Amino acid sequence: MMMRLDRRSALSPSTPSSRGMDKYEQLAVVGEGSYGVVLKCKRRDNGQLVAIKKFLETEEDAAVRKMALREIRMLKKLRHEHLVNMIEVFRRKRRFYLVFEYLDHTLLDELEAATGGLGEDTAKKHLYQLLKGIDYCHQNSIIHRDVKPENVLVSNTGIVKLCDLGFARALAAPGEPYTEYVATRWYRAPELLVAEHRYGPEVDIWAIGCLFAEMLTGDPLFPGDSDIDQLALIIKTVGKLAPRHQQVVSRLSGGAALAGSGSKGTLPGTGLAKELMAACLRTEPRARPSASSLLRHKYFISDGFAESFNAELRKKLGKDV
Numbered sequence: 001m002m003m004r005l006d007r008r009s010a011l012s013p014s015t016p017s018s019r020g021m022d023k024y025e026q027l028a029v030v031g032e033g034s035y036g037v038v039l040k041c042k043r044r045d046n047g048q049l050v051a052i053k054k055f056l057e058t059e060e061d062a063a064v065r066k067m068a069l070r071e072i073r074m075l076k077k078l079r080h081e082h083l084v085n086m087i088e089v090f091r092r093k094r095r096f097y098l099v100f101e102y103l104d105h106t107l108l109d110e111l112e113a114a115t116g117g118l119g120e121d122t123a124k125k126h127l128y129q130l131l132k133g134i135d136y137c138h139q140n141s142i143i144h145r146d147v148k149p150e151n152v153l154v155s156n157t158g159i160v161k162l163c164d165l166g167f168a169r170a171l172a173a174p175g176e177p178y179t180e181y182v183a184t185r186w187y188r189a190p191e192l193l194v195a196e197h198r199y200g201p202e203v204d205i206w207a208i209g210c211l212f213a214e215m216l217t218g219d220p221l222f223p224g225d226s227d228i229d230q231l232a233l234i235i236k237t238v239g240k241l242a243p244r245h246q247q248v249v250s251r252l253s254g255g256a257a258l259a260g261s262g263s264k265g266t267l268p269g270t271g272l273a274k275e276l277m278a279a280c281l282r283t284e285p286r287a288r289p290s291a292s293s294l295l296r297h298k299y300f301i302s303d304g305f306a307e308s309f310n311a312e313l314r315k316k317l318g319k320d321v
């Protein structure tokens, strides 16, 4: 469906414009959420493919305007090889348009196309790049909060970038509780499932542990169909919750049965891969390693993988990484 995006008005003086939204031709819708739609577009003058997030509501809605400006402020701060970078911002008919890099497909597309997983070599390369992107977020005090296969983009040269930080948020000040937020259930850490007010970047590490397992097997690790079922699957595989979380669960209807016998199921993978995955999936958030320490894990270092893969990334990205 061809749609000419109308004349725009620059959102802020820091984004001087040329011919406005006329410079893009819409090619497809690649994503839809409750707050907006993501369009695959082509820049008319040079053929560059971009992804344009169009907010559905106009900025008359104060809540939408506040959320959009918060998202734009955050996105302007974050620039990294393994995050989808924002190129420019426009406003048209009192709606916000955010223009981003376009990558060929998502990790979900890869998982749906591959039976039995992506193979350990691809899974390891994707995992390493994901950890680099999330480490950058965490170093900048940003929690992504919705790491899942749809939010992991892959270029046709195998470069991986995290996207849709629309729900990301800055780390709360000490003592400040977070607002309620519901990450996609299958990748939601136990502390989110028990609605702990104080959660941190560890929720992203949990999600990455879930993604690593899914890349190896091709199947979601914890496909819960309710929050209680989600907790039951987690406990069955990785063992008991942290005592403070167990107390919360035992007060929920049917929660008492979730105490768990302590015997654990098995995680996919072998050797150092399984060791790294298990570390990401510790039910005590404080026990999960940081992204930066995971990047120095024996799994990436002991076989020379990090050194050779970083050289490969530098060539592909055409710059120092």
Ligand SMILES: Oc1ccc(-c2ccc(-c3cc(Nc4ccc(CNC5CC5)cc4)n[nH]3)cc2)c(O)c1
Binding pocket: 030, 031, 038, 050, 051, 053, 071, 075, 084, 100, 101, 102, 103, 104, 105, 106, 109, 153, 162, 163, 164, 165, 166, 167
């Ligand atoms: O706050 C925000 C809001 C939106 C984004 C965002 C930025 C860029 C994208 C994006 C998507 C994309 N490529 C893409 C390609 C294909 C698909 C869907 N494939 C399946 C087969 C139908 C989905 C996405 N390239 N870039 C998506 C979201 C963001 O990164 C941050």
